[in-house]
Amino acid sequence: MxxxxxxxxxxxxxxxPGTPQSVYDRAADAAVDELGLEPTDRQRAGLRSHGYESVESACAALGTDPREFWRQKEEAASRLAAERIRSGERxxxxxxxxxxxxxxxxxxxxxxxxxxxxxxxxxxxxxxxxxxxxxxxxxxxxxxxxxxxxxxxxxxxxxxxxxxxxxxxxxxxxxxxxxxxxxxxxxxxxxxxxxxxxxxxxxxxxxxxxxxxxxxxxx
Ligand SMILES: [Mg+2]
CATH class of the missing domain: 3.40.50.1000 (HAD superfamily/HAD-like)
Known part of the structure; x- marks a missing residue:
């Protein structure tokens, strides 16, 4: 066998050991732009956080669908991760x-x-x-x-x-x-x-x- x-x-x-927080920050910012959101600094910090609960509560405050935001953020993070590998940064x-x-x-x-x-x-x-x-x-x-x-x-x-x-x-x-x-x-x-x-x-x-x-x- x-x-x-x-x-x-x-x-x-x-x-x-893992994806640096800076990648999630940039991914969240990309999703914010994609969805046309205008978060406060505090809300943006929640959206950038690498945890669903804080993303969900920031999305609730902004009146946007947290699942869609999460999907967009993950997609952007994947794109950024691939760029980092292709360029040799990682x-x-x-x-x-x-x-x-x-x-x-x-x-x-x-x-x-x-x-x-x-x-x-x-x-x-x-x-x-x-x-x-x-x-x-x-x-x-x-x-x-x-x-x-x-x-x-x-x-x-x-x-x-x-x-x-x-x-x-x-x-x-x-x-x-x-x-x-x-x-x-x-x-x-x-x-x-x-x-x-x-x-x-x-x-x-x-x-x-x-x-x-x-x-x-x-x-
Ligand atoms: Mg590991």
């Missing part, structure tokens, strides 16, 4: 090269809390073949189903038609989601999580993606 290895995106293949880790040989023995998938559009963009830009790429849908429901909710991992396993595998992440929430989805968890050390404690439920601790070669295929 071919092994299945699912990988988190931010902090695993893409440098840095780079891939050098050890993603190890995924090419790993793909010869394993089915690879990318599973991220980040936006689905960004996850598929990143999978397409990596030279290793990815059988699936999944991120959050641009809805409040999609935002609520982020890890440690196992939803994204379970949907990916169903898409691949498998029940077991390994999930490689850089946060405790990744390990928790993996355990809930019935997967083994590998914890990848990067500069932003070099010193923290090893989360519970982690089977493998990795110093880089090259270490995946040492993880036994039969578990």
């Amino acid at each position: 071919t092994e299945t290895i699912l990988l988190d995106m931010d902090g695993v293949v893409l440098e840095g 780079a891939f880790y050098g050890d993603v090269a190890a995924l090419e040989s790993l793909a010869e023995r394993a089915t690879l998938a990318l599973v991220s809390n980040n936006r689905h559009e960004t996850a598929t963009f990143v999978a397409d830009h990596l030279s290793a073949p990815f059988a699936a790429a999944r991120g959050r849908e641009p809805t409040p429901e999609g935002f609520r189903r982020r890890k440690p909710n196992p939803h994204l991992l379970e949907e990916t396993l169903a898409e691949l038609g498998v029940e077991t595998g390994l999930y490689v992440g850089d946060r405790e929430t990744d390990a928790v989601a993996a355990e809930r989805a019935g997967l083994e968890a590998a914890y990848l050390r990067r500069s932003h999580n070099a010193d923290g404690p090893l989360p519970e439920a982690v089977t493998y601790e990795l110093e880089g993606l090259d270490d995946l070669r040492e993880v036994p295929a039969e578990r």
Whole structure:
């Protein structure tokens, strides 16, 4: 049976732990312009916040549909994220090269809390073949189903038609989601999580993606 290895995106293949707030600020401003809104400074701060509740209450005050605003903001954030990757402002880790040989023995998938559009963009830009790429849908429901909710991992396993595998992440929430989805968890050390404690439920601790070669295929 071919092994299945699912990988988190931010902090695993893409440098840095996540999308910086400045991207959400610019995405919110783009959605404000697109929808022709005129928020106060306080309302704009709510719209820029990376959380649905504050966006929802600012939209209520402005009399605009929060779901539509959220969709526009997520779309703009995906566009900005793609621009940052294309320009090299945000780079891939050098050890993603190890995924090419790993793909010869394993089915690879990318599973991220980040936006689905960004996850598929990143999978397409990596030279290793990815059988699936999944991120959050641009809805409040999609935002609520982020890890440690196992939803994204379970949907990916169903898409691949498998029940077991390994999930490689850089946060405790990744390990928790993996355990809930019935997967083994590998914890990848990067500069932003070099010193923290090893989360519970982690089977493998990795110093880089090259270490995946040492993880036994039969578990
Ligand atoms: Mg991550």
